[in-house]
């Protein structure tokens with residue numbers, strides 16, 4: 256029996272996707288030790304003890320695990336973003352595959368094979384998007400950082416290993432200008448202060464979209480600010496202010512105002528041009544995303560006569576990247592600005608046989624019925640692509656897909672737990688589940704992307 260504040264030694268036998276080493280006490284209690292690694296023997300102090308588990312703080316590593324690697328970020332433990340920064344990449348890959356396997360086991364799908372994690376092998380600087388909260392230091396100067404894990408305290412990490420160094424440089428320059436203009440940092444506790452977040456996106460060419468999130472209608476001396484920052488960084492091709500006056504932890508408000516440049520950032524993905532508005536989702540890891548879409552296309556094994564139905568389509572990336580091998584495409588997405596981008600993206604790439612609808616897929620409106628009504632076709636030769644947000648899709652939608660006898664469903668997911676839950680519903684409804692391919696879109700973090708093809712029996 257361990258009690259709070261006890262110091263004890265423990266062998267670590269597992270590493271979870273939140274970055275905690277897992278061990279068991281002699282009497283069988285599960286202990287989570289953040290920062291410890293499978294194969295370590297550690298000395299740890301209990302900081303929380305409940306009936307079923309305990310959490311302990313790592314004090315010393317008594318015997319280090321062979322999986323350990325030197326962390327190249329001083330902030331990884333406090334930030335909590337890179338849960339695998341202190342283990343070697345081979346072991347990270349194994350952990351992620353095991354996470355997906357265990358999600359399928361828990362959903363009663365232990366027979367579904369889970370493939371080795373595929374990766375493009377780039378472990379740093381891969382993120383093309385970042386949102387930094389703004390804090391203020393002891394001297395009253397603004398800094399960009401991250402929220403310390405599970406808190407609302409901003410900790411300064413000028414240069415995150417996952418983002419391009421240019422992001423850090425732009426942040427520093429923006430904040431120097433803001434300091435000169437005596438702009439204050441937003442404080443979540445009091446709801447006061449102006450500058451909340453810096454939101455950046457970059458394309459493969461190195462061009463940047465910068466958006467300043469403010470708790471107010473505008474930034475003082477906006478015009479001068481825009482001129483100065485764009486002069487200093489010609490890479491900035493699009494500059495926005497986003498207005499967020501709500502006292503919430505949601506980063507972005509509804510109103511965007513373009514201060515300079517273009518209303519979108521354009522990127523090239525899978526050989527196609529894509530315009531991305533600031534409201535739209537876009538995969539954060541460009542090269543790994545191409546790998547993922549390539550695998551998805553291979554699994555779809557298109558013969559040319561298929562109709563693609565791309566649900567949760569964002570700006571249309573997946574469907575448009577496969578249309579050269581299919582007959583037509585219908586995309587459905589909830590964010591109107593993303594739907595606008597999707598339409599524009601089809602035109603930009605001279606794709607005429609694609610249509611996009613703005614609709615909420617979680618409403619129990621039969622969506623395929625609506626698609627059929629608008630396009631006048633049935634689903635006998637269709638491939639439905641599902642790429643929902645973390646919470647997965649709905650039972651109603653899965654049942655509608657099954658009732659329409661859709662022969663192939665391609666499910667792409669960033670959450671193994673909801674993927675496995677939804678695959679189980681597909682199986683109940685007569686679908687055979689293919690091998691789950693895992694792709695590392697988020698190296699060093701606890702997240703993993705997956706793609707699976709399901710076929711109607």
Ligand code: SAH
Nearest residue numbers: 536567568569588589615616617642643644
């Ligand atoms: N397939 C796209 C986007 C995937 S992210 C890509 O690969 O880039 C998930 C998308 O689902 C987001 O664009 C999000 O806006 C959209 N979405 C979330 N909830 C939705 C809902 N209830 N109905 C329709 N779309 C939704």
